[in-house]
Amino acid sequence: xxxxxxxxxxxxxxxxxxxxxxxxxxxxxxxxxxxxxxxxxxxxxxxxxxxxxxxxxxxxxxxxxx
Numbered sequence: 001x002x003x004x005x006x007x008x009x010x011x012x013x014x015x016x017x018x019x020x021x022x023x024x025x026x027x028x029x030x031x032x033x034x035x036x037x038x039x040x041x042x043x044x045x046x047x048x049x050x051x052x053x054x055x056x057x058x059x060x061x062x063x064x065x066x
Contacts, residue, residue, distance in 0.1 A: 001040055015042040 002014045021037030 005040070005043070009043065011046050012043040013046055014040045015044055017041045 002016075005012065005014050017039045019037050019039060020034050022032050022034045025031060025033050
């Protein structure tokens with residue numbers, strides 16, 4: 001998917017979200033096998049040199065009023 005995007009939209013970078021995927025193994029003793037899965041969730045201009053804030057500090061900075 002990202003390879004196609006680099007050809008069709010060469011002035012953009014893909015934004016990728018990492019998640020856990022998997023499959024049921026045919027041997028029941030093994031069970032569910034986790035695998036990495038990558039979802040393209042958007043795109044960003046290559047000319048935009050702004051660094052995305054990916055720290056969890058902003059997500060955990062909740063102000064509780066009491």
